[in-house]
Amino acid sequence: MKALSISLLLGASLALSATAASADQLADIKSRGTLVCGTLGTAEPFSFPEPQTREIQGYDVDFCKALAKSMGVKMELKLIAVAARVPELQQGRVDVVIANLGYTAERAEQIAFSNQYFASETKVAARKESGMTQVKELAGKRVSAVKGSSSEAGTRRAIPTATTVTFQDPSSAFLAMQQGKVDGFALSELSLIKFKAQSEATVPLVTLEPALFLEPWGVGMRKDEAALIKQVNTTLDAMEKSGEALQLFNKWMGASTPYKMQRGFKIEPIKG
Known part of the structure; x- marks a missing residue:
């Protein structure tokens, strides 16, 4: 019985030590x-x-x-x-x-x-040819965002009547907007600046106002x-x-x- 008690105490001590170390x-x-x-x-x-x-x-x-x-x-x-x-x-x-x-x-x-x-301000970009200038114009339309991002959550919250289409990375979400598969693309303003510059010669973009949120x-x-x-x-x-x-x-x-x-x-x- 004594040996068992010592064994139990030793086991408890080791468990506590392991917990403390991992903490x-x-x-x-x-x-x-x-x-x-x-x-x-x-x-x-x-x-x-x-x-x-x-x-x-x-x-x-x-x-x-x-x-x-x-x-x-x-x-x-x-x-x-x-x-x-x-x-x-x-x-x-x-x-x-x-x-x-x-x-x-x-x-x-x-x-x-x-x-x-x-x-970061999160904003939405759209093709310039769409004629849109305001976020509210995306009501009932399709907006791309990165899956699991705050841009996805912010789009659903700010434009509840839009359909939010998610992609695994920003480049894929951006390409979907370029190709006309969605009407807008939600991302941090800073990243949108780079994407707009890349797209200027082929598919000019416009940033819609106001920002969805400051994050x-x-x-x-x-x-x-x-x-x-x-x-x-x-x-x-x-x-x-x-x-x-x-x-x-x-x-x-x-x-x-x-x-x-x-x-x-x-x-x-x-x-x-």
């Missing part, structure tokens, strides 16, 4: 020496292949690098689909998600969000990981204070880029 994800990352960062790899200028080397680069990737550096570990990128961002995180296949992940109340029930590191983006993490959440937010706040965050914005979206945008947000807690 401190930041310690696990540092012990492993690698931060696994989930990103899209298909969303210029956030994460996309460099034409010559095919190495994934972009605004989101640079934030992955900054977080890994702050932890003193190497960065490992894992390319994930839009619809898989939350599941990949919940199932422990990635440590953090930096992948155009817009804050929604529904997502916040499933995962933790960092302070915002980007804020803060955050780093996605598993809930109840207080140490990791604090580490990520501390790093983001330091990047804002030092000017590094602004430098990254200008590098990928500023005056010397095709987007020629000015930063109209700062890193701060998401007001959800």
Whole structure:
């Protein structure tokens, strides 16, 4: 009986130790020496292949690098689909998600969000020949969006009488609009700028007003990981204070880029 009691106590102790270890994800990352960062790899200028080397680069990737550096570990990128961002995180296949992940109340029930590191207006583009200028003109029509994205949810919410047609990636959703299979294409304003420029010579586009919504983006993490959440937010706040965050914005979206945008947000807690 005594031996059995000792065995049970030992088993309980080991179980508690394992639970404690798995609960401190930041310690696990540092012990492993690698931060696994989930990103899209298909969303210029956030994460996309460099034409010559095919190495994934972009605004989101640079934030992955900054977080890994702050932890003193190497960065490992894992390319994930839009619809898989939350599941990949919940199932422990990635440590953090930096992948155009817009804050929604529904997502916040499933995962933790960092302070915002980007804020995006989501808009709808249409073929210029359609004559449309307003979002309300899409009532009863077809609009494409990326499956599982906040653009999909925002389109359904803002234009409830439209039929939202989903695709696995932005390029496919854009092509459907170019080919006339849908009447509009919903995506972040920044990405639409690039698509409009690519399409100008063949199928001129117009951006419909007003924007569907303004969306803060955050780093996605598993809930109840207080140490990791604090580490990520501390790093983001330091990047804002030092000017590094602004430098990254200008590098990928500023005056010397095709987007020629000015930063109209700062890193701060998401007001959800």
